[in-house]
Amino acid sequence: MSRTLSLLLSFLLVLSLGIYLLYNGGLIVWLGTASWYQGAFLLISLLAGLGIHLGSRVLKRNPLWEQGNESLYIILFLLIWGILSGYSYLLEFLVNDVLKESIAENGRGLVLKGSVVGLILAIIIVWINYSWIAYAQFSKKTIQHLRNERNKEELQYKLLRSQLTPHFLFNSLNTASNLIATNPDQAESFIRKLAYNFKHLIKNGIQPLNSLEQELKIVENYMHLMKVRYGDKVILENRIKSEALDHQLPALAIQLLVENALKHNVASQEHPLKITITADRDKVVVNNSITRKPEQIPSIGIGLNNLKARYKLYGKQQISIQESQACFYVNLPFIFPGLAE
Structure with a gap:
């Protein structure tokens, strides 16, 4: 996966979470009140997406990643969950800081909702990555096994012919x-x-x-x-x-x-x-x-x-x-x- 595509997917993941939290809290109209709010929302979404993108790239460069090292996947899980939870906190802080108190009441549960949804998303993402690596390893071993068996037969044939x-x-x-x-x-x-x-x-x-x-x-x-x-x-x-x-x-x-x-x-x-x-x-x-x-x-x-x-x-x-x-x-x-x- 290219860097641009990885960054884009990370950004869209965070952005989707933010829109869901605002919609679920009845705060989606907040985005249309002023361009400043929209810019701040997109900025923190971009920063959170960049954090997930860079953190995952660092982990995937580790040679142990392709070997299915469990500790790296645990770190990836904590990274994604932590960033999404932190993003939810910043979103709630932004809503409570700029909106009127009567409206901001709906935004006080964003952290809890964001943490729960972030937990589910982190589990799904880590599971997809781990399953992909496991499938790739299985395919590689299967192909190598078939190649070895073919080589063994060829060498046996050459040996028998020589005898x-x-x-x-x-x-x-x-x-x-x-x-x-x-x-x-x-x-x-x-x-x-x-x-x-x-x-x-x-x-x-x-x-x-x-x-x-x-x-x-x-x-x-x-x-x-x-x-x-x-x-x-x-x-x-x-x-x-x-x-x-x-x-x-x-x-x-x-x-x-x-x-x-x-x-x-x-x-x-x-x-x-x-x-x-x-x-x-x-x-x-x-x-x-x-x-x-x-x-x-x-x-x-x-x-x-x-x-x-x-x-x-x-x-x-x-x-x-x-x-x-x-x-x-x-x-x-x-x-x-x-x-x-």
């Missing part, structure tokens, strides 16, 4: 083909694990959150496939406390970090890649040893940035990354949906 890359399937089928010729029993186990892995990727990848226990099962199945390719060059070690198994993480978060470790390092018999997963009641820590980096690292743009973005949608907790000469650490705080913003 189902043709490159991974091509390598897995080549490995299965070689095993069929050299070790049929292992080939059968590998193919079953591959099918199981894709089944769980599709099932759990579309869920926004998984329990730590589910995440570990996905990683263990994935590492079974990787063991066939890498053998003892890759070592996975879990140090998980049982009380943490039911806590939740963004879907496929741990597998993403394990894949990154394999992708950004070259494992060998002399320098095996060791991946360690630890968890307590607050977080999961995935760390891997740093070996020689591959010369070319193919990427489709899905990784830590996706994980950071998904965490951001669930609240203030964020992943933290630490790197030393020998190890790379990623801390994943657990997400508790009831506490998430």
